[in-house]
Amino acid sequence: MSLNVLVVDDQGIVRAGFAAVIDAEEDMTVVGEAADGIEAVRLAAELAPDVILMDVRMPELDGIAATRIISGSPDAPRILVLTTFDLDSYVFDALRAGASGFLLKDVHPDELLQGIRVVAARESVLAPSATRRLINHYASVPGSGLPGGSTPRELSHLTAREIDVFTLIAAGLTNTEIGEQLGITVGTVKSHVNALLRKLELRDRVQATILAYDLGLAHPNPPHTSA
Known part of the structure; x- marks a missing residue:
């Protein structure tokens, strides 16, 4: 088509x-x-x-x-x-x-x-430059993960695993990288991504990253530093 x-x-x-x-x-x-x-x-x-x-x-x-x-x-x-x-x-x-x-x-x-x-x-x-800046901008938010171990009201209807996937999406990880970090298959990651996007009424991963930024969550990849 x-x-x-x-x-x-x-x-x-x-x-x-x-x-x-x-x-x-x-x-x-x-x-x-x-x-x-x-x-x-x-x-x-x-x-x-x-x-x-x-x-x-x-x-x-x-x-x-x-x-x-x-x-x-x-x-x-x-x-x-x-x-x-x-x-x-x-x-x-x-x-x-x-x-x-x-x-x-x-x-x-x-x-x-x-x-x-x-x-x-x-x-x-x-665009690669935009991706880097989006992640850097998001990563600049103080804190990491869910503040105080609490779950924001907006995420209360997600499962614990969906929240894990949500924070890793916002950190800029691919499905393959998320699967490796969580010890699950790429197919399972895709299922979690589709489920959380549907529940949060988001269009895509970019919108998920923006929501994570708005909620004050941060779980970025640590920046690489040279010796």
């Missing part, structure tokens, strides 16, 4: 470039293009794309605001934010608005296509 993609950017040549790359794939089709956030919101409702490539800086309505509006609708498409500006405020604002990924516009075409497929599969994708 072909993935329907909406391309949103205020520069026509950029939209054309992304569209050409996407339409060259057998499993993807560009169903529409928008030059600003207002048009993006309208076309998202009319065309029901699977994935939206969303620029940040646009006239009328910027990409963050458009992402927030679109993500609040039922059966919202997945949104992959693309920008020239690798700034913390854009990364965090985009993810909090409901984006499932964040990539820079100079990304290699293969990485862009992979990013579209990843977010369409209800996973998340972040």
Whole structure:
């Protein structure tokens, strides 16, 4: 089944470039293009794309605001934010608005296509620099694990194992790394991830990390230090 993609950017040549790359794939089709956030919101409702490539800086309505509006609708498409500006405020604002990924516009075409497929599969994708900063920002929160051994009210309906997995997701660990740390299979980890995302009504692992940050939890990998 072909993935329907909406391309949103205020520069026509950029939209054309992304569209050409996407339409060259057998499993993807560009169903529409928008030059600003207002048009993006309208076309998202009319065309029901699977994935939206969303620029940040646009006239009328910027990409963050458009992402927030679109993500609040039922059966919202997945949104992959693309920008020239690798700034913390854009990364965090985009993810909090409901984006499932964040990539820079100079990304290699293969990485862009992979990013579209990843977010369409209800996973998340972040530019490496954004991933490092997101984890570092989260890891800077004082404390580690559940404060005082207590469970925040928001997590009270999770099992103990789901909470373990939740904190390790927020620390930036992959499913394989979580399985190794907890002594369980990757398949079991995936089951716990799906269960906790469903219970917490979260879209993906990025949203889980943001919730963990909001709750003041921290369980990051310790930074590597040189002798």
